[in-house]
Amino acid sequence: xxxxxxxxxxxxxxxxxxxxxxxxxxxxxxxxxxxxxxxxxxxxxxxxxxxxxxxxxxxxxxxxxxxxxxxxxxxxxxxxxxxxxxxxxxxxxxxxxxxxxxxxxxxxxxxxxxxxxxxxxxxxxxxxxxxxxxxxxxxxxxxxxxxxxxxxxxxxxxxxxxxxxxxxxxxxxxxxxxxxxxxxxxxxxxxxxxxxxxxxxxxxxxxxxxxxxxxxxxxxxxxxxxxxxxxxxxxxxxxxxxxxxxxxxxxxxxxxxxxxxxxxxxxxxxxxxxxxxxxxxxxxxxxxxxxxxxxxxxxxxxxxxxxxxxxxxxxxxxxxxxxxxxxxxxxxxxxxxxxxxxxxxxxxxxxxxxxxxxxxxxxxxxxxxxxxxxxxxxxxxxxx
Ligand code: GLA
Numbered sequence: 001x002x003x004x005x006x007x008x009x010x011x012x013x014x015x016x017x018x019x020x021x022x023x024x025x026x027x028x029x030x031x032x033x034x035x036x037x038x039x040x041x042x043x044x045x046x047x048x049x050x051x052x053x054x055x056x057x058x059x060x061x062x063x064x065x066x067x068x069x070x071x072x073x074x075x076x077x078x079x080x081x082x083x084x085x086x087x088x089x090x091x092x093x094x095x096x097x098x099x100x101x102x103x104x105x106x107x108x109x110x111x112x113x114x115x116x117x118x119x120x121x122x123x124x125x126x127x128x129x130x131x132x133x134x135x136x137x138x139x140x141x142x143x144x145x146x147x148x149x150x151x152x153x154x155x156x157x158x159x160x161x162x163x164x165x166x167x168x169x170x171x172x173x174x175x176x177x178x179x180x181x182x183x184x185x186x187x188x189x190x191x192x193x194x195x196x197x198x199x200x201x202x203x204x205x206x207x208x209x210x211x212x213x214x215x216x217x218x219x220x221x222x223x224x225x226x227x228x229x230x231x232x233x234x235x236x237x238x239x240x241x242x243x244x245x246x247x248x249x250x251x252x253x254x255x256x257x258x259x260x261x262x263x264x265x266x267x268x269x270x271x272x273x274x275x276x277x278x279x280x281x282x283x284x285x286x287x288x289x290x291x292x293x294x295x296x297x298x299x300x301x302x303x304x305x306x307x308x309x310x311x312x313x314x315x316x317x318x319x320x321x322x323x324x325x326x327x328x329x330x331x332x333x334x335x336x337x338x339x340x341x342x343x344x345x346x347x348x349x350x351x352x353x354x355x356x357x358x359x360x361x362x363x364x365x366x367x368x369x370x371x372x373x374x375x376x377x378x379x380x381x382x383x384x
Contacts, residue, residue, distance in 0.1 A: 003111060004019065006064070007054075010071070011054070011062070011064075014109055016054060017053070018135060019050065019051070020053075020138065020384050021048040022048065022134065022173045022379070022380040022383075023044040023045060023127060023379060023380070024049075024126075025043060025044050025172045025176065026042065026122065026205060026333045026340075027042040027334060027342075028041045028181050028284075028292075029277050029280045029295060030276070031303055031334070032222060032226075032270060032303070032335075032336075033270055033274050033277065034165075034167055034186040035226070036243050036244040037242065037244070038186055038187075039183060039184065039186065040168045040184050040186060041182070041183055041184075041281060042172040042184070043176060043180065043376045044177075044379050046376075047116040047122065047372070047374065048114060048116065049112060049116060049124065049127040050113055051110060051128070051135050052112065053108050053110040053111075055107070055139055056109055057106070058107045059075050059076045059077055059107045060073055060074070060107040061074055061075070061091075061095060061107055061110065063110045063111070065087055065088075065112060066112065067113055067114065072088050074088075074092065076095070076099065076107060079096045081093075081160055086161075089160050090125050090129050090161060091110065091132045092160065093159065093160025093161060094129050096156070096160060097152045097160075098142075098152070103142055103144075104140070106140070110135070112128065114127065120338070120340050121334025121336070121339030122333075122339070123172075123334065125157060125161070125163075126165075126169030127173050129153035129156055129173075130170055130380050133149045134384055137149070146174045146175055146381045147189055149174055150167060150170045150171050150175070150189075151170075153170040154166070162220075163219060163220065165219070166186060167189070171189070174379045174380050174381050175379045175381055175382075176377065176378055176379035177376075177378060177379070177382070178377050178378045178382075179375075179376050180193040180194060180195055180196055181194045182194070183281045186245075194281050194284050194285055195285065195287075200346060201347060202345050203376070204343045204345050204371055204372070204373055205341070205373075206321070207340050207371070208313040208314055208339065208340065208367070209313075209369055210313045210314075210339070211338050211339075219337075222266065222309065225262065225263055225266045226244055226266055229263045230243055233247050233251070233255060233259070236259075237251055237255055247271055252268065256268060265306040265307070269303065269307040276295045279291075280295045292328065292344065296342075296344065297318075297329050299331050300314075300318050300331035300332055300341075303332060303336060309335065310332050311338055313365060313367070314338070316364055317330075317361060318332070320356065321357055324345070324349060324352060324353045324357065325349060325352070326349030327344070327345050327346075327353065328345070
């Protein structure tokens with residue numbers, strides 16, 4: 001059923017109905033760099049969360065998830081994390097933060113659906129947060145800038161859901177540009193569009209079907225390890241560094257070996273990955289896909305060996321991808337611990353890719369993977 005119809009069958013006819021969609025994303029390169037004030041290169045994809053809402057005359061927020069066929073409600077005067085309906089926390093967190101920032105809200109009836117597979121590293125969570133923020137903005141005619149929305153949504157996930165995520169996912173879901181990746185400086189929050197594909201090159205996303213849950217995974221632990229690395233490197237170098245972004249490759253070469261082994265690995269990944277993003281951006285701008293592809297593979301190896309956020313299924317998917325002719329590069333995308341890979345593939349080889357990688361993956365794991373051939377779209381700010 002169309003989500004508008006689902007809304008009406010849930011709530012009956014209401015006042016003015018608004019509909020907002022926010023996209024998921026892939027990240028081409030720059031993984032686990034955002035919360036280190038570093039660089040990322042994501043792109044919004046044509047998979048969305050769509051949220052429908054109307055204002056109410058009371059203080060209740062009623063929410064229906066069409067995909068889970070689940071319903072819950074809460075009062076604007078008592079919002080707290082809900083363990084029974086964990087999905088509602090993405091919306092409730094954003095609503096809560098609007099209220100704490102002083103925006104005046106009325107009760108709402110809401111319903112949503114989506115085709116971003118959940119827990120696969122394609123940012124279904126950020127898309128739901130961003131859709132919620134744009135719906136609040138539109139229903140209540142609130143003046144709020146995209147950057148404020150992005151920060152607020154990130155904060156909602158940090159505080160309400162408990163994942164200490166960086167800003168990449170919310171940023172690209174808001175401000176993505178059709179056909180382009182964005183080089184985002186996660187410290188200044190400035191971004192530069194980078195042309196991503198031409199008619200000869202396509203993006204294939206491969207879903208390992210191994211689910212990750214960042215709330216329980218080692219995500220927050222990685223963040224702490226990076227903070228520890230900054231502290232220790234500042235002492236070793238004798239200069240205060242705000243984030244791993246501020247440590248140069250040369251400084252790391254001089255002092256990195258004096259870090260505890262595990263912390264050293266984490267820091268090395270982040271410092272090199274930042275450089276890979278910058279080199280990769282130049283390569284993509286010049287249409288040098290071979291060079292960019294090599295960086296993608298290096299990035300994956302680093303995430304596997306140094307940052308240790310890959311898993312055997314992701315590694316297998318990347319290995320199989322690299323055996324297909326016409327593949328420039330392949331890597332895990334998103335937080336890791338399962339989820340999806342992204343591969344840059346010559347358009348004429350995409351069918352072969354899906355067959356070869358799909359067959360090989362089923363044979364080795366017994367799991368039937370899914371493939372999505374995606375186009376790169378505008379974020380919620382431009383799309384709505
Ligand atoms: C998740 C987080 C992002 C980012 C990536 C890893 O998607 O939400 O902020 O840290 O993992 O690059």
